[in-house]
Amino acid sequence: MDANQFLDIFLEETVEHLESLNNCLLQLEKLPEDKSVLDEIFRVSHTLKGMAGTMGFTGMAQLTHGMENLLDGIRKQRIKVNTVLVDLLFECLDGLQAYANNIAGEGVEGETDNHGLLERLGRLLGAEKSEDCQEDGGSQTDIEFNDHDTMVLGKARQQGFNCFIIKVRLDKNCMLKSARAFIVFNTLEKKGDIIKSVPSVEDIEDEKFDRTIRLVIITQSDLDEIEGSLASVSELEEVEIREAYIPDEIDNFHLEEDTNEDYTKDTGTKQRGRKSITGKTVRVDINRLDNLxxxxxxxxxxxxxxxxxxDGGEEADTEETLEYLERITTNLHDAVMKVRMVPIERVFNRFPRMVRDLSKNLGKDTRLLMYGEETEVDRTVIDEIGDPLIHLIRNSIDHGIEPVEERKKLGKPTEGKIMLKAFHDGNTVVIEVEDDGSGIDIKRIAQKSVQSGLYSQQQLDALNEEELVELIFSPGFSTAGKVSDLSGRGVGLDVVKTKIESLGGMVEVENKPALGSKFIIRLPLTLAIIQALLVNVGLESYAIPLNSIKEIVTMEYSRIKNVQNREVVLLRGEILPIIRLDRELGLEDHSVLKGEMTIVVVRKGEKLAGMVVDGLIGQQEIVxxxxxxxxxxxxxxxxxxxxxxxxxxxxxxxNPFL
Amino acid sequence: MPVNQYVVFEIEDREFAVDIERVKTIEKVTEITRVPGTQDFVMGVINLRGDVIPVIDTRKRMDLGDRDFDSESRIIIMNVDDMEAGITADSATEVIGIERDLIDSNLDFSGDRDDGFIKGVARLQERIIVILDLEKLLRLA
Incomplete structure (x- = not known):
């Protein structure tokens, strides 16, 4: 057994639990009287505590323990839920998150000191500690020595070793029982040899045991030493050690039978409760998915x-088979994609908390409304989309939503609204971030971009309103009057735009001055299968993604002109730079400089270029x-x-061509 | 005496060997798609049952002169550092066990052009088999 194999499980579950804790806390703030929310928080912290304890992450366990005490206080109505309390719980959540991040990064929880937090938790509670109720799990099997054991023990005794029978009972809150048992085994094996255990090691590994383990150990240490070493293992409810009598002694270690009948029932409901959270997500090994x-x-x-x-020979049969095959592939494709799909909720989940904290910091009153959290997006997209969205939401709160006073003056509701919407539109996913703030001030954008030297006044004069709004996506652009720690440092929307475009998507802005702004992100549903145009270059064939192709034109070679050492053609009055693909791709320059040439016009944003190809093969779905x-x-x-x-x-x- | 298994292949009538643990499969030469912008010893990529695998021109890599593929030519697919790549060979002849004792890895190869890729040399009666250092062979820099 290796404790590391549990680390992944531990982390995955921790992330889930922290997520749900976050949601519950937000709910608790809204509905302080709701007992079910409180119960859920309690349950989650409890689970976390157990898990952390088992894995030996004491800091985490202590913190959750402190939270649990406080929550218990609320449950028993000794304290009331108020903002201070919720804030404190949020801080604890952050603390836990920090631990989890450390564990994920380095495998240890780190040195983060949360004593301050613990103290404040204690103070809120009035230093009153809830009593840990004791429950007892029973055990059925007793240790029995067979002839071989007796012989081994006898020999050991002759050679001056001590033989002990150790009974260990795990804490009832222990979540990863086998991991804990493993620690016990490990600790004891440092002291001597474990010759027998009930239940067997295999059963323990499979968690096929209740809470009690009995071991027989041959050691040179004495009883106190063994006891001392086990004292360092947490989550043990009880440890009993006694000398093993041999050879024919009948073991009289009779354990108290299960005294609490509710115990089993209790775990039953617990398990059901667990499912409600874990049921939302499905974990599938990404490698298997890739294989599929x-x-x-x-x-x-x-x-x-x-x-x-x-295309070679035509038979009606082929036609039919083809249609059938097409249908199957389409279905199979869909099915597989669905497995890869994850509800965008995974990303959205963290925003309510962020909006809450941000608005508090900035003295604004903001409400986040989310729609379409269930919209499914490919995993690859999910992992990438979080940061750009955070950026846009921060922007909305920081630049969009006006301070409360100003909103009153304007006759707007004091509470600003940010709407986060996700939905499918054909083959794309659309995510909108909309606010009812001040909108984008075009004059200020123009002013700023001249001031910061990005554009000249003449350049700006030539732009229409829409193009002016687009300026906010230029690198180095910022309109924030003062730099806050959130935005206004001029690294912002250009990063968002680049990121989205690298995912094959695009960003647009809809601006209603004084009424708000809306950022619209369009992303492809998947990044694994695309439509492409196959072209011939020399004797080789290349695929050009269809979404970067604007059009295909043919024209005479003679129309290529040299302008400042670049080859260009005039296409409908516009200058189009020409790229000789054969040269760029290291092929021999074989082009005949007469007759017709085929140009594939590709684009990146507003930039266009014409690629000269030797032939078009056709459009195809490619993997x-x-x-x-x-x-x-x-x-x-x-x-x-x-x-x-x-x-x-x-x-x-x-992209590199443009 | 520990015996390691090696896949032996020939280039220019010289025998080379690679550790069998690293060999995934041995393939006949299929169509190789050139990849522009790579070093000249990267022949291109092949389709290996749905996976795209780069192929190294072993002759070019070791400066052994040019030769066209024939029916004996093989691409030996290797697994090195979690990545798969193929190396070309005039022919892949056999798998043999070589006692570790028979491998001399302290030779001075100075002057030899392909010295950088040699891990050791095994002498088996009349034969001299050069054991290649795959890490170096497949390193692009």
Whole structure:
């Protein structure tokens, strides 16, 4: 047994519990009288305490213990729920979060000192401590020596070793019983040899035991030493050690039978309660999912192959099979994608607390309304979308929502509203962050960008209103009059924009001066399968993601002009820089400088460029495969895909060209 | 005496070997897609049953001169540092066990052009088998 194998489980569960604790605390603030919320908080802290204790994270265990005492005080109506109390509980939550982060990062909980917190918890409670109620779990099996054991013990005794029978009963709150038992074993094995245990080690590993373990140990240490070493193990309710009498002594270690009948019932309800939280999320090994994805991609490849067959010889059968296959792949694809999908709730969950804290800090009154938390998004997107959203919400509170006084003057409700919406729109997910604040002040944007030297007045004069609003996405831009610790440092919306675009999405702003602003983020549902245009360059074929293609045009070679050493063409009166893909990709310059050429016009934001290709193969759904660690970071290449004939084709990354 | 298993392959009539633990499969040469912007010894990538695997031109890597693939040519797929890559060979001949004693890893290879990739040399009667240092061979820098 290795305690490390529990660490992952521990962390995952801790994250979940902290999340639900966070939600409950927010609810408690709103509904201080609601007993079910309180019970839930109590239950969660209790579970956390047990888990932390088992894993030997004493700081965490102490903190949760303190919280538990306080919560118990509330439950017993000795103290009332008020802001101070909720704030304090939130601080505890932060403390726990810090511990969890440390554990996740370094495997130890770190040196964070939470004595101040503990003291304040104690003070709130009036230094009154709830009594830990004692329950007793029983045990059925007794230790029995067989002939072999007797012989071993006899020999050991002859050689001057001590033989002890040790009975250990785990605390009833102990969550990871086998891990705790493992610690007990470990501790004892430092002192001597454990020759027998009831239940058996296998059963203990499988958690097939109640709470009591009996061990027989052969050691050179004396009874006090053994007792001392076990005293350092936490979550042991009871330790009994006595000399083993041999050879024919009948073990008289009869344990008190289960005195509390409610015990089993109690754990029963506990387990059900647990499910309500864990049931929301499904943990699937991402590797397995990737494997599944691989299979699906194979299917798609076969589909493509069939399609190519059809182009060769035509039979009605092929047609039908094809349709069928198409249907299957589509379904399979959907099913697999669903497994990869995670409700966006996972990201949204942390925002209520953030909004609460921020508004308090900034002296604003803000309410966060969330819609469509159940909207499902690919895992890859979930992991990336959090930071940009945090940024936008902070922005809304900091720059958008006016201070209470000002809102009164304007005749707006004193409470500012921030709306966070998520929904599916075709093949994309849309996330909106809307506030009813002051909106974006276009004049100020213009003024600021001239002041900070980003643009000249002439440049700005040429822009229309929408384009002016877009300026907030320029690097280095900030309108905040004063720099707060949240925003106004000029690193902001450009980062958001870059991030979203790197995910294949886009950001827009809708601005209603004096009424508020709305940021709209559009993201692709998945990042694993895309539509692409296959093109020929020389004898090679490349895939260009469809979402970066604006159009395809053909024109005479002779229309290429040289402007400042760059090749350009005029396309409908606009200058379009030309990229000779063959040259860029290290192929021989084979282009005949006459006749027609095909240009794929690609875009990145507003920037356009025309890629000269030698032929178009067609549009296809392709599965993105990574090139692997070995070939990572190659300019121009975003990945690879496998074509219908089994060949590998590279996916062009158009960004470096623009 | 501990015996390690090695996959032996030939390039330019010389015998090379790699630790069998590192070898995933041995494949016939399939179509290799060139990857622009890589060093010249990176031949490109192949499709290995749905995975895209880079292939190293062992001849170029070790400066052993050029030769076209033929029906004997093989790509030996390796697993090094959690990444998969293939190396080309004129032919993959056999798997042999070599006693550790027979491997001399303290030779002075100075002057030899491919010295950087040699982990040791095994002498088996008439044969001299060069055991390759895969980490170095597959290092791009």
């Amino acid at each position: 994805m691989n299979l699906v991609s194979e299917l798609i490849i076969i589909k493509t192959r069939l399609e190519e067959n059809r 993105i495969k990574p090139l692997g660690k070995f070939l990572s970071g190659i300019r121009y290449i975003a990945g690879a895909t496998i074509l219908g004939d089994g060949r590998v084709s590279l996916i062009l990354d158009v």
